[in-house]
Amino acid sequence: MGQALPAGARPERAEGCRPPDVRRDEAGALVRTVLGDVAPDELGVCDAHDHLFIRSPALPGQELDDAGAALAELNAFAALGGKTVVQWTPWGMGPRTEELPGLSRRSGVHLVGATGMHQARHYARDERAGVRDDLAELFVHELTGARVKAGLIKVAGAYHRLDDHARHVMAAAAEAHHATDAPIGVHLEAGTAAMDVLDLLCGTHGVSPRRVILGHLHRFPDTRMHRAVAEAGAFLAFDGPSRAHHATDWRLLDGIESLADAGHAAQILLGADTVTAAARSGADGPGMPFLLAGLRPRIERELGAALADAIFIRNPARAFAARWRP
Template structure:
């Protein structure tokens, strides 16, 4: 039976409630603009605001090596009652010390690393050989490049596909400014045989091409619109139009929404989804379809037929 693997253990998909399907409570990299997300009080404040507006679950797409702060995520879930889904995986090469990546290379080591984080518990810090927590990841996070897939991307995605086939874990994909989604789908779904229903294609709001959106949707993948947009890629005027167009084409059950907070003050955060965007979708699509986007779709997209029970900390 499928379950959603949270940091406190496996839960029935129907228990998630309203979900922010792509966000970050903690995130750190010298390659990212702005200050890092590394303040537990600030994270708890955002999560509490989301909860106060009816939020029930949040997926943190922060992968290994980028300041996940596993213990603090567990504490935030317990304090607020919000179900939190954590990620294993790797981001783009620029975010890592070359020595860390070297230590993860060789044979199927990276795939085994992902599987262990999904089934045994995540590494507590940013050292791949460091102590392992008892807190499981519930998804895999990978990343494409701007209009291309480089060797690092293909290596990581190949390992992610192997880990998916071993565990059933969903795979969330960062698409740089929304690009390369067709190439990612061809690699993960076409070449590596990951079912499209296990792929969460992120940042599509940043590349509002309706033809590309329809092509991705026709393959059966989940389409994640997560932001809102930053000043340097202002695509918000197309966000709701893109969702309405996809719903009209019969793809309501594949749409996902997330806040994708990447630094303090970088955006309105998870509460924005429920305070501003949900009422707009209710007006445009109706109460039922909006509820599908916020509740039913995440519960399916984030679930998997896990081979072993989750391990609470």
Template sequence: MAVVRTVLGDVAPEDLGVCDAHDHLFIRSAMLPPGQELDDYDAAVQEATLYADAGGQSVIQWTPHGLGRRADLLPKVSEETGVKLVAATGLHRAEHYAELPTEDLAELFVRELTEGIGDSQVRAGLIKIASGFHGLDEHTSWVLDAAAEAQRATGAPIGIHHELGTGADAVLDRLEGHGVPPDRIVLGHLNRFPDHQVHQVHQELAARGAFLAFDGPSRGNHATDWRMVDCLAALVETGYADHLLLGGDTTTARARLATGEGPGMPYLLTNLRPRLTRRLGEDVVGQIFVTNPARAFATDWK
């Protein structure tokens, strides 16, 4: 029986409800400017509460191993706000780390998915990895291969950060080559590469069976975020509404609504959802926020 692995235990897919399919409550990285890391418990609770007040019921937190996931605090945030949270294992791009793990990556990922993260009993429900810019470098290939091995061992979904939205076809090729089913793969940040052929590129990826995650609006990618609705509409019009996911991808303190300048996690529901409803209709928006996440993140755990 397929279930979603949250920080408070496994739940039925339909219990996810309205889902932010890609976001962060806690993250620290060597790439973040001083003071912009997300590591404040009270701020996380405030942001998640605003999201819940807007109708949000669950968040998939894509912060991977070694970047300040705060697995010890995630259950408390979930209990205090009523928002279901899914934690991630995996590894980001090399530049986010002062020091990379030396142990076998696949074993690390499997342990965090099946036993717990660090000393906690919190199990991850997602493998989050990252691609290179327009291709697969040595670090990316190392992490992708480990993620594929861990996915085959557990059945867990894999979510991919695509650097500036590029390289999704190469990532999908490699993961499928290792036996990962495409419906276990979430291709992230695709709105960050809206060239003149983007609709065709997105349709080809969806046709292969993967989920396509669009994140934002965000400060870092505002130059392309404004085209996201058109990208989604093109995919819906060509029959791929059941492959689409949306997330806020809040990665800096400044981007929070509760304690920063926004737009923050609630924006998905307070601003973007009404726009999408007018353009795509309530049924499609229900698929994107409720039905599709339930399929993408539910697993028959091995």
């Protein structure tokens, strides 16, 4: 494990958190899909953060639990050229992992599943308590020993800070990462606390920043903070446009352009993050297809086709690939 950072230190100055060399040799790295490991260049156009199934006691009545609707969403995404969807639904939130291989085969879309744990409010107290002391082992099992294996560890911060639950889960995620090399995806509730997450995962627990994907950064459209995160070496996921009503959606392209202009085009990811049935395209929401029908053409037109290809194809191929350990 890495050493704790001095108070006030930023992870980009820590030994374990130097920016990645995007030219680094990735020989042997594979993306773990629900149908098995594939070469990164097989991913094609990727929705880097989404949900086919999800449930939570904190979101009663808003479950995604319709397999037919999930397939329709995948088919609509595939019809626009989509090839891969990464489902960030972690353990205990109804990921319905056993159904993902069939959906992948029927739609022709690669699916990457997740293990991990969300904020405490998304679980019953007894459910959390039952696995608290064995989280790392649980994550490793779902990454390497389950019949349908996960390819991502999902964790979450609280509003503007890391509470005790988040710190405990992130410590277990770091342990599972070191055992498997799995990437770690982080839900940032308000798009904040990104540097605190990197201090903890990279500075304290020795995770390389190039294995960390920080999600929902568009919710806090501070371009200076975004650049600091990128300089530290992490991937930045701008995810959530399927909701089409977030107060900062109109800043999304500005944030992407700012990062690209600062030399960080190779670290940007995009995902729809569809979390309610009403947000799906089949229910008159934008859904997964909006990434390719709405956002990609705008990025190509306003920011350039090369940047669009990086965001949708080249960057996910690196972000989700790992040198998997048994």
